[in-house]
Amino acid sequence: MTEMFDVTIIGGGPAGLYSAFYSGLRGMKTKLIESQRKLGGKVLLYPEKMIWDVGGQPPVPGHTFVKQLVDQALTFEPTVCLDTKVEYVEKTADKHFLITTNHGEIHETKSIILAVGGGIIHPKRLDCPGAEKFEGETLHYTVPSLKLFYQKTVVVSGGGNGAIDWAVELLDIAKHVIVVYRQGDFPAHEAQVELLRKRNATILLNSTIETLIPHNHRNKIKQVVVKNVVSEETNVIDTDHLIVSHGFDREDSLQFASSIRLRKKDEYFYEASPTCSTSEPGIFAAGDIINYDGKVYLLVGAFQDAVNAVNSAKQYIDPLAEKITMVSSHNEKFREKNKQLLETELKL
Template sequence: MTVKDITIIGGGPAGLYAAFYAGMRDLTVRLIDTQKSLGGKVHFYPEKLIWDVGALPAVTGAKLIDQMVEQGLTFDPEVVLNTKITTFEKTEDHLFETVSDSGDTFLSKQIIVATGGGLFNPKRLPLQYASHFEEANLHHNVYRLNHFKDKKVVIVGGGNSAVDWANDLLEVAGEVHLIHRSETFKAHEFNTRKLWNSDAIIHTHTLVKELIPDSSGQYIQSIRVRNNQADHDELIELDELIVNIGFDNELNFHHNPALKFNLKDDYYIEGSSRAETAVEGVYAIGDILDFEGKVRLIAGAYNDAANAVNQIKLALDPTAEEKAPVSSHNDKFNDKNQEKKERYYL
């Protein structure tokens, strides 16, 4: 098995930038992610505009993912997808052996934990229904607004995501219903007020009781809902059903007592501004890391990543420079600069 300088656990903004910066420092990288594609939680909002990434005007989540991945793979890190890490430990050779839930093992000299908010799986309706509905017209996220153009859409949920999607879909869908178990929404006040003043049909104190398929059994044709306040049932026909009632966090390897992390709120890894943790040789970056003065923005994740990689470089080579030369004066980019010039200017 190939021993890498760094194993990065998590392929979101922090992990991708760490992979890029490690390449600038001539470090070999293995990047592991639980999902089938890189990009992290930005996949949850592919069509939303992101305004707060330095030097980038408003960019959609999908475009940001494309750009992050392109940059993150600049120096050809090994990428391992669909792999959930359950633990890691030091070997007798003073290497880290990282273990997946399927029993695969990976060896590296140092570890970077870049798991963000962790692995989040969407909560499903507490009903019995055919799993293939989730491949048809039952969704837990909105990836392309145009998919819902002129359709009758029912959204279940009362948080920020559900309210945001309801407001956005009103601009393209033919009809939008929002079903919420309460009359109090856990969403930003401005967006909630906008929804109440819109043409959306809002069902409060209402729960979904049954998904009713069409004659083929492949699609959901309607749902039966119960209004608990009025104590009556209603059938709502639909074209598309979106369920956004929260996520379950499955990240748990850092709760392993053998790793001896210091945790805040039983989740975040407490560390230093240089991304160090209580476990020697293990660094944390991005949202999973907590320290005084922490900035929970993508820009802050990039800073964490550079700090972690610089610490690792010095740990592996005490004679190295403290930081990588900036790209405008870094010989590693000479050939790449020439390629870009030929592509864009010639």
């Protein structure tokens, strides 16, 4: 038999990472399983975007935020399995769970926290012949570093919040920003669109990118051919970089045994109570994968869910455990760090 864990968290995005920290704080033997090679979930898709809306946290770029989250999640030394996709979950006669992964391993656990967010997500690729050969060099689906675009001409393809946020961010960095969108108006946040219009970005609506023209013998884009879908006119635009933000494809490989009765709100979200219990005893959920009245699909929402899911899981495996815990700044694991911080304070 494999080693038994109190709680196994499926998904290593913000909800799963904070659950791992909090379950450690509540003294639970914890395992975290993540399908990607890196922890961080969707925040890995926006490493250079500034995050402004987490209470008490000064604005930080996504990559710093992920590092901080991961460091915190590892405080109580959970077992972490990376590059491991959970495929199947079944319940045993003694109300424990067996989790099967794509490697054929079986993990045993007394409770589960589902923190799978939008499933395993991949940015939608540009539908343009030969586009893949430019990937990473001058064609980008995530923005690895803003420095890359300094004083360059950048075409952004897309009209949702992701695309428009990038275009606005680049206004102070790039030489010229050109936004290409297939519809007649942007669905993105209107204040951001307004900013784009005021700041002299070139906006090509009703337009799609048809062809990418390379520099001679190189995997770099030199020009993009843009077609207006209404007038059918084409335009050849010189560019240094192309950012494509067309949304995401979602891979949902997670299956449950028929005896597990997990209710969904719709095709996408699991139904949960505000304390993050699902319809199946022993399975709790946190973050973007759940829905309940008042659910907030932001980092702060994921953190609140994580606390509730862990407290509910703790109660499930130990009904005599306290229902909620007070914030503890005096955990044994914090002692060394508290000491260092106090010494720094006293020196000031």
